[in-house]
Amino acid sequence: MDSFLQVRNIIPFPPGDNSSDTLIGNSHLNLTTLEHWNYTLFTNQTLSNGSWCLLAWEPWIADFVMPNGTFVNATWCWSPVNGIGERAGTSIGFAVLFGVALVLTIVALNRHGRLYLPVTKRFYPIGRRWQWYWGIIVSATAVVSLFTAMDVDRYYLPELPLILTSFFWFLMQLGTIAQVWEAVRHWGSWMERQFIDPDPYALRDDDRRSKVEFHLPLIFYLFWWLNFFMIIPRNWTPIQHQRYPEQVVNEAEPSATDARFKAAGFLLFVCWCLTVFSLRHSIKHYRPRNRGIINRFVGFIRMTPLRFKLLIPIALVVPAYQELCAWKFEYSPLNLEGNRAAIFAGGYAPALLIMYIQVIFGFINENEDKELKRQRIVRNQQLDQEMGIVKKPGWWARVNGEVVVPGESMRDQLVRNVREIQGNKPRNNESPASDDVPMSPLSPSAPGMSPAGTNTPPTSPPPLYNGRSERIRQERAMQAVAGALFPQNRSAEAERRRREQELMMDGPAPSAAATTAPPPPPYPGATGAREGSVAPSVGSRVSQQPPQQIRSMLDI
Structure with a gap:
């Protein structure tokens, strides 16, 4: 069937000037050479031998064929020669x-x-x-x-x-x-x-x-x-x-x-x-x-x-x-x-x-991420409404001077918090660092009193705060004046010790005749009250928690 269809689509070569010449598209080609290389002319105006295929009409037909089967100015069958359809x-x-x-x-x-x-x-x-x-x-x-x-x-x-x-x-x-x-x-x-x-x-x-x-x-x-x-x-x-x-x-x-x-x-x-x-x-x-x-x-x-x-x-x-x-x-x-x-x-x-x-x-x-963030905000607002929580708007902090300055250090934030406790908030255009308040530690000795209790006045008592707070400046001045007018000496320390011993006794001070009698049992926490215990000072007993109460055998 294929051979029949192939024969059906084959046409003979047109005659030329002589027996070895053929005229295809106004171009004279050597018929002997074409037959030697098994070239055939088909009804679709192509010249092919099974391996090569050439167009066989003007202006694409070859001008000349050489004895070795090479064509001059030929155009392949698989060339874009047609227009856009x-x-x-x-x-x-x-x-x-x-x-x-x-x-x-x-x-x-x-x-x-x-x-x-x-x-x-x-x-x-x-x-x-x-x-x-x-x-x-x-x-x-x-x-x-x-x-x-x-x-x-x-x-x-x-x-x-x-x-x-x-x-x-x-x-x-x-x-x-x-x-x-x-x-x-x-x-x-x-x-x-x-x-x-x-x-x-x-x-x-x-x-x-x-x-x-x-x-x-x-x-x-x-x-x-x-x-x-x-x-x-x-x-x-x-x-x-x-x-x-x-x-x-x-x-x-x-x-x-x-x-x-x-x-x-x-x-x-x-x-x-x-x-x-x-x-x-x-x-x-x-x-x-x-x-x-x-x-x-x-x-x-x-x-x-x-x-x-x-x-x-x-x-x-x-x-x-x-x-x-x-x-x-x-x-x-x-x-x-x-x-x-x-x-x-x-x-x-x-x-x-x-x-x-x-x-x-x-x-x-x-x-989706933005939508999920929006849904979370809506859910939080609904939960706040159910719990009765009303959040302040964003402009509330700016109106009340609670704006965090960009690049603000931790020290500046602490200063601002201290001033808010004292009742002095900074104005809108005022920086917290303008009020220089150093956070110095509290000195164990009062102004006007040396650590050893001597009468030597300190060179410069360390201030607690330096700032615009009028109340703090007044307290510091009063402490300085009190230390200058009423200097303390060693007799105050001796009086404090005597008073502590008197408080440890049960009843009035003993007379001269009763000095040989044994003293009453001391309070819990006094020196020698319990074996292995250490009597703390009066100041430390104030800050101590009450002794543990034994409530069961597991506490022993």
């Missing part, structure tokens, strides 16, 4: 739209991928970025497929551009389904994050819900990769054999509609079903539940976000059209003369609409 012009328009979507997707990735909260182990940042990564992949593969589609019309005979545009078209289909899946999956993760943010222990980690959410992505990408292996690793050469109608029927169409393409479309439909199941699972566990089959269906439609009401039906077109192409070759992008409206409406338009829907809602929705 309907397929190429539409491809340029779609490529521009996908390029704009690529830029907008990168902007949306920067908007939603930025972090404003610490990263938790349960919710990784890459989880919310995958839908935008897949959007970038979809845009890139679509642009490559559309730009190579321009050469499909320009090439005289189909060759590598037809294979490239089909190859990247299938990759775009895979990326589109993965983008919708990641958008739905991450929405469920975002619902879970909002659900457990007020209470981290609201959901268990070992229940059926968590197991489904763990295994569902694995099942999805299993069918996704099966679709990939059904299409991509294959022999693409028969697809380009569309040089004449018989070749299309015998080689290109059977290869483009084989069982592997049909199975690939079904596997992509399974991926779409798993996406819908993931959406249903998230609504069931993180949205209000409904009772009854009809109410559940109505609730599922009502609780589905508007973005997914648009994405899910459009995404269904992707596996449906891929399965249609596996059964009807006239609608397939692999067909050189396929239906242009069907190819762009069913093959490229769904991916483009999904891209722009994602971008629009990406600019409408807020960053």
Whole structure:
């Protein structure tokens, strides 16, 4: 059959000036040399010997052929000699739209991928970025497929551009389904994050819900990769054999509609079903539940976000059209003369609409970290209202002079706190450091009294505070005057000791006749009162806690 079709498409060489000459496109070529190298003239105006193919009409025909089979000024059959056709012009328009979507997707990735909260182990940042990564992949593969589609019309005979545009078209289909899946999956993760943010222990980690959410992505990408292996690793050469109608029927169409393409479309439909199941699972566990089959269906439609009401039906077109192409070759992008409206409406338009829907809602929705911070502020305000706590507004501190100066040291903050206790707050334009109040330690000796109790006046008594407080300056002056007028001496220390001993006695001081009688038992805490104890001074007994009371045998 192939030989018959090949003979049917072969035409004889036109006669020339003599028996060894042929006239092809106003160019005289050596017929003996052409027959020696097995060149044949076909009905599609090409000259080929199975290895080389040359155009055989003006102005692309060769000027001369040498005895060794080399042509002068020849043009290959796989050259872009045709003008831009309907397929190429539409491809340029779609490529521009996908390029704009690529830029907008990168902007949306920067908007939603930025972090404003610490990263938790349960919710990784890459989880919310995958839908935008897949959007970038979809845009890139679509642009490559559309730009190579321009050469499909320009090439005289189909060759590598037809294979490239089909190859990247299938990759775009895979990326589109993965983008919708990641958008739905991450929405469920975002619902879970909002659900457990007020209470981290609201959901268990070992229940059926968590197991489904763990295994569902694995099942999805299993069918996704099966679709990939059904299409991509294959022999693409028969697809380009569309040089004449018989070749299309015998080689290109059977290869483009084989069982592997049909199975690939079904596997992509399974991926779409798993996406819908993931959406249903998230609504069931993180949205209000409904009772009854009809109410559940109505609730599922009502609780589905508007973005997914648009994405899910459009995404269904992707596996449906891929399965249609596996059964009807006239609608397939692999067909050189396929239906242009069907190819762009069913093959490229769904991916483009999904891209722009994602971008629009990406600019409408807020960053998740910012939204979570806003929800926390609202919850704290509600808790404050329930507890009756009213927080002062931000301008309250500025009006009352409680503004922290940038670069303020700890010493300046302590000075400001001391002044607030004394009742002297700084004015609005006054710095706390302007009131020089050194925080010196309190001296154990009073002003005017040496540590040893001598009458030697101190050189400069250490002040407690130096500042504008009039009360502190008055107290310091009174202490200095009292120390100068009433100096203390050693007799005061001796009087203090005598008075302490008198207080330790029970009753009046003993007379001379009763000096031989034993003294009464001393108070607890006096010197020698209990074996092994040390009598503290009067000043230290004041600060001591009362002795421990024995309440049970365990205290002994």
